[in-house]
Amino acid sequence: MPTQFVSVKVQLPLPVAASPRSAVQLWVNQSAIIKKAPGYSAAPAVQAAVTDCDAAAASLQTTVSDIDQLRVQLQGLEKTRSVQLGTLHIKHDAVSTACTVASNNDPTAAKLWTGQTSERVKAPTLPVGTAAPLDPKLNCIKSRSGSVKGSCLKDPEAIGYLFQYGTDPNHPESWAPPTQMRGHTFTLRNLPVGQVLCMRIAVLRRGSVQGAWSIILQVTVR
Numbered sequence: 001m002p003t004q005f006v007s008v009k010v011q012l013p014l015p016v017a018a019s020p021r022s023a024v025q026l027w028v029n030q031s032a033i034i035k036k037a038p039g040y041s042a043a044p045a046v047q048a049a050v051t052d053c054d055a056a057a058a059s060l061q062t063t064v065s066d067i068d069q070l071r072v073q074l075q076g077l078e079k080t081r082s083v084q085l086g087t088l089h090i091k092h093d094a095v096s097t098a099c100t101v102a103s104n105n106d107p108t109a110a111k112l113w114t115g116q117t118s119e120r121v122k123a124p125t126l127p128v129g130t131a132a133p134l135d136p137k138l139n140c141i142k143s144r145s146g147s148v149k150g151s152c153l154k155d156p157e158a159i160g161y162l163f164q165y166g167t168d169p170n171h172p173e174s175w176a177p178p179t180q181m182r183g184h185t186f187t188l189r190n191l192p193v194g195q196v197l198c199m200r201i202a203v204l205r206r207g208s209v210q211g212a213w214s215i216i217l218q219v220t221v222r
Helices: 020-035 044-103 107-114
Strands: 137-140 148-151 158-166 179-181 185-188 196-205 217-220
Touching: 020 044, 044 107, 044 158, 044 179, 137 217, 148 196, 158 185, 179 185, 185 196
Parallel strands: none
Antiparallel strands: 137 148, 148 185, 158 179, 158 196, 196 217
């Protein structure tokens, strides 16, 4: 009766679908276990292979860390860009107002500034609203890990919306300056999973009048 040959293979899983960060951590754990094995010190081929894999994991970890830092920098630049865009619109409105005042309601003088004028009927009896936005929300984006979306209902008087966020719900005054958006939604990406994020929303109405802040919204990033 022939003897059945059994091939034994060491189980060392590294799923192809694993993220770079997970793959590095998985190998670090496996490397530590292998190095504690009784036969490791007497197996130079295993030592050489483990050393090579350690180096590959270290290189990947460095790249992952560099990408994380760049994402933080990009998020900061995007936030700065939004603030600067809002500032440009406010300053632009100020130039229009200054030219209008200097024209003293004279159509000929007004046209000399840019060649164009606009007329509108003022409604002095209708004060600019200062109410907080309606139906403020802060939710995780299920299709994109580490992303959240703040929103509120569109305000008919809005010229923009302010979104301010931070991590301490009791001290919003310590948060970074708000980001001004022309639309009523605001998305944040590449946030740490498990972090508790807080946000509040305000409507910016004509004349650059800021309405009241919404309640402080909270969500755990997923």
